[in-house]
Amino acid sequence: MDQQPILVVMGVSGSGKSTVAALLAGQLGWDYLEGDDLHPAANVAKMSAGIPLDDADRWPWLDRIAEWIGAHEAAGLPAVVTCSALKRAYRDRLAAGSPKRVVFVYLHGSRAEIKDRLAARHGHFMPTALLDSQFEALQPPEPDERSITVGIGHAPAEEAAEIIRRLGLAAD
Numbered sequence: 809m810d811q812q813p814i815l816v817v818m819g820v821s822g823s824g825k826s827t828v829a830a831l832l833a834g835q836l837g838w839d840y841l842e843g844d845d846l847h848p849a850a851n852v853a854k855m856s857a858g859i860p861l862d863d864a865d866r867w868p869w870l871d872r873i874a875e876w877i878g879a880h881e882a883a884g885l886p887a888v889v890t891c892s893a894l895k896r897a898y899r900d901r902l903a904a905g906s907p908k909r910v911v912f913v914y915l916h917g918s919r920a921e922i923k924d925r926l927a928a929r930h931g932h933f934m935p936t937a938l939l940d941s942q943f944e945a946l947q948p949p950e951p952d953e954r955s956i957t958v959g960i961g962h963a964p965a966e967e968a969a970e971i972i973r974r975l976g977l978a979a980d
C-alpha cells in the first residue's frame with residue numbers, strides 16, 4: 809500500500825465492528841472514531857424504538873463520517889472508523905474524498921451467530937429485533953471496491969491480527 813490507509817470497519821449491527829476496530833486502532837496507534845457517536849439524536853431515538861433507519865436518516869450521518877475521513881485524508885493520517893456502511897452507495901459516499909486510502913474491512917457472519925451475540929450484549933441502544941432489517945439492507949462489498957472480508961468466528965484479537973496481516977500493516 810503506497811499510503812497508510814483509512815480503515816472503515818463495516819458490517820451489520822453486532823458483527824463486532826466496535827470491538828475489533830478499537831483493538832486495531834490501539835495496536836496500530838491510529839486515530840479512532842466510533843461511527844455511532846456521530847448519529848443525530850433522532851437516529852438513536854428511532855433505533856432505540858425498534859424502527860430501522862432509512863436512507864434519509866443515514867445520509868446526514870454518513871456525511872459526518874465522510875467529513876472525519878476527509879480530515880484524515882487532508883492531514884495524511886491513517887485512521888480507523890466504524891460504520892455499518894451497509895449499501896454500496898453509502899460506501900461510495902464515504903470513500904469519495906479519499907478513494908486511494910479508504911479500505912473497507914467487512915466483518916462477515918451468519919444471522920444466527922450475530923443474533924446470539926446481540927442477545928448477550930447489554931446496555932446498547934440497538935435492539936436485536938432490528939437485525940433482520942440490517943441483513944435486508946446489506947449489500948456486501950463488490951469486487952471493484954477496496955475491501956477485505958473477514959469471518960467473525962474467531963476471538964476479537966485474532967480477527968484484528970488477521971486484518972493487520974492481510975493488509976500488510978505494522979502494529980506499533
Ligand SMILES: Nc1ncnc2c1ncn2[C@@H]1O[C@H](COP(=O)(O)OP(=O)(O)OP(=O)(O)O)[C@@H](O)[C@H]1O
Nearest residue numbers: 820821822823824825826827925929934962963964
Ligand atoms: N470475535 C468476537 N467473538 C465473540 N464475541 C464478540 C466478538 N466480537 C464482538 N463480540 C461481542 O459481540 C457483541 C457485538 O459486538 P460489537 O458491539 O463490537 O458489534 P458492532 O458491530 O459494533 O455493533 P453495533 O453496530 O450494533 O454497534 C458485543 O457484546 C461484543 O463483545
Ligand SMILES: O=C(O)[C@H](O)[C@@H](O)[C@H](O)[C@H](O)CO
Nearest residue numbers: 820821844861892893894934
Ligand atoms: O446503518 C444502520 O442501520 C445503523 O446506523 C446501524 O447499523 C447502527 O449504526 C449501528 O450499527 C447500531 O449500533
